[in-house]
Amino acid sequence: MRIGEFAQACNMPISVLRYYDSCGLLKPAYIDKFTGYRYYSENQIAVCARINELKAAGFSLAEIKQFISGNASSEDIGAIFDRKKNQINEILRHLDKLRGIILG
Secondary structure (H helix, E strand, O other), X not given: OEHHHHHHHHOOOHHHHHHHHHOOOOOOOEEOOOOOOEXXXXXXXXXXXXXXXXXXXXXXXXXXXXHHHOOOOHHHHHHHHHHHHHHHHHHHHHHHHHHHHHHO
């Protein structure tokens, strides 16, 4: 499917898909050499959904790229998730501290 159709299926702007292509996060299945049109396969919709879920969880694009590349070991992935969990816990501790300060 062409990039516009894929963007609609993934509920995201075409510009984001172009950016993902440029940084190697989500490459089109095929690029027409004559027109430059990007074409995506239906199975890439699931990859795009996974990217969106990981972004919503606060992971960086670099971290997400490691997850979906298939090159990261389960230990590497576990370490990334542990770091993210620690970051979130630190934010929660900070929020609790601020709440105490504000509420007295």
